Amino acid sequence: MRILGIETSCDETAAAIVERDANGRGLIRANVVLSQLDEHRAYGGVVPEIAARSHLDHLDRLIAQALEEAGSGFDDLDGIAATAGPGLIGGVMVGALTAKAIAWARGLPFIAVNHLEGHALTARLTADDPAEAAFPYLLLLVSGGHCQLLAVEGVGRYRVLGTTVDDAVGEAFDKTAKLLDLGYPGGPAVERAAERSARRRAEAGEETPRFRLPIPMRGRDDCAFSFSGLKTAVRQQLERLDTPPGEAEREDLAAAFQTNAARSIADRTARACARFTAEVAPGRPLVVAGGVAANKVIRAELARVADAAGMTFLAPPLKLCTDNAAMIAWAGAERLALGLTDGLDFRPRPRWPLADLADRAPPGAGAAAQAEAGA
Ligand code: KG4
Ligand code: ZN
Numbered sequence: 001m002r003i004l005g006i007e008t009s010c011d012e013t014a015a016a017i018v019e020r021d022a023n024g025r026g027l028i029r030a031n032v033v034l035s036q037l038d039e040h041r042a043y044g045g046v047v048p049e050i051a052a053r054s055h056l057d058h059l060d061r062l063i064a065q066a067l068e069e070a071g072s073g074f075d076d077l078d079g080i081a082a083t084a085g086p087g088l089i090g091g092v093m094v095g096a097l098t099a100k101a102i103a104w105a106r107g108l109p110f111i112a113v114n115h116l117e118g119h120a121l122t123a124r125l126t127a128d129d130p131a132e133a134a135f136p137y138l139l140l141l142v143s144g145g146h147c148q149l150l151a152v153e154g155v156g157r158y159r160v161l162g163t164t165v166d167d168a169v170g171e172a173f174d175k176t177a178k179l180l181d182l183g184y185p186g187g188p189a190v191e192r193a194a195e196r197s198a199r200r201r202a203e204a205g206e207e208t209p210r211f212r213l214p215i216p217m218r219g220r221d222d223c224a225f226s227f228s229g230l231k232t233a234v235r236q237q238l239e240r241l242d243t244p245p246g247e248a249e250r251e252d253l254a255a256a257f258q259t260n261a262a263r264s265i266a267d268r269t270a271r272a273c274a275r276f277t278a279e280v281a282p283g284r285p286l287v288v289a290g291g292v293a294a295n296k297v298i299r300a301e302l303a304r305v306a307d308a309a310g311m312t313f314l315a316p317p318l319k320l321c322t323d324n325a326a327m328i329a330w331a332g333a334e335r336l337a338l339g340l341t342d343g344l345d346f347r348p349r350p351r352w353p354l355a356d357l358a359d360r361a362p363p364g365a366g367a368a369a370q371a372e373a374g375a
Pocket of ligand 1: 010142143144145146169170171173174185186187188191290291292293294295296321322323
């Protein structure tokens with residue numbers, strides 16, 4: 001089956017064409033992403049009204065481009081999937097209404113996709129062999145708005161093991177970058193600054209780090225996260241400096257922040273691996289998803305944690321970690337394969353936690369049934 005996917009929930013306008021074969025193998029035919037970064041840069045963050053208008057200006061053209069790259073027309077499609085939440089509601093409405101209009105005009109099924117489910121199922125699209133990412137698996141979802149550990153037991157079946165009590169980790173990266181004046185978007189800026197710090201310190205033969213920061217939540221026996229204290233600690237270190245911070249100090253602080261954010265994530269995830277192994281199943285994969293999964297230091301920590309827990313580690317290619325429409329098309333394909341479609345009266349939702357998807361799972365089919373059905 002061939003699905004058109006549309007993503008407009010934040011500051012990326014995206015359209016993709018994805019195929020799913022009878023064995024559950026995915027193939028990306030086209031994946032077009034237009035970032036609005038430059039339109040929001042001056043404000044240091046995403047402005048919802050600007051985002052919605054920009055989606056409206058560009059989406060039709062991007063859909064045409066995706067179809068052309070895939071060598072298809074609307075007639076070759078089996079369904080239209082769009083992010084229907086959670087996200088900035090103006091943008092979500094632009095994407096969902098466009099998808100509904102195409103579905104109605106062409107008589108095709110419409111699939112309302114939860115953006116987080118898109119991230120959660122990406123590893124099944126990118127796995128070399130679908131069996132590698134069969135259900136169940138442990139998912140760490142780390143993005144600008146979300147930070148949670150979930151047991152993924154099937155399409156629509158997500159159980160939260162732990163979440164953040166304050167900021168999402170991507171948000172903490174973004175705020176820290178702002179504090180340190182490193183530029184926007186914050187995550188990649190912090191990562192680059194930390195790399196410059198490591199290079200300079202190695203050349204100077206400095207071994208002990210200049211700044212000491214806390215490792216949030218380390219050793220707690222739940223799977224919760226917290227990042228606002230770490231961000232505040234960065235601010236306090238800045239305030240303690242006698243002179244205005246130079247480039248080297250700002251980069252060293254970025255490095256200290258990233259190291260401890262990564263250690264905290266590793267500690268929390270190790271806890272979740274133990275719980276997942278005991279409560280769900282041993283030897284299943286650890287999957288990471290969301291924009292922060294693009295961070296190389298965090299990926300390396302997670303690979304180590306998975307290895308220690310006897311789990312394989314699956315991380316989508318960097319390009320499919322951040323927001324894109326291929327993941328939305330794929331989630332649509334997974335749903336359509338199970339006969340799960342939505343009415344054109346489906347209302348876009350600004351808030352829509354993954355744990356609320358139980359009413360959108362196939363009836364009676366648990367992980368085992370979905371695995372057997374080749375889902
Ligand atoms: O999944 P995503 O593209 O959008 C949301 O749904 O939130 O994630 C964006 C978040 C931003 O907070 C961004 O700073 C962060 O992911 N991010 C990173 C990196 N690349 C993106 N954080 C740390 N290191 C990176 N390399
Ligand atoms: Zn996202």
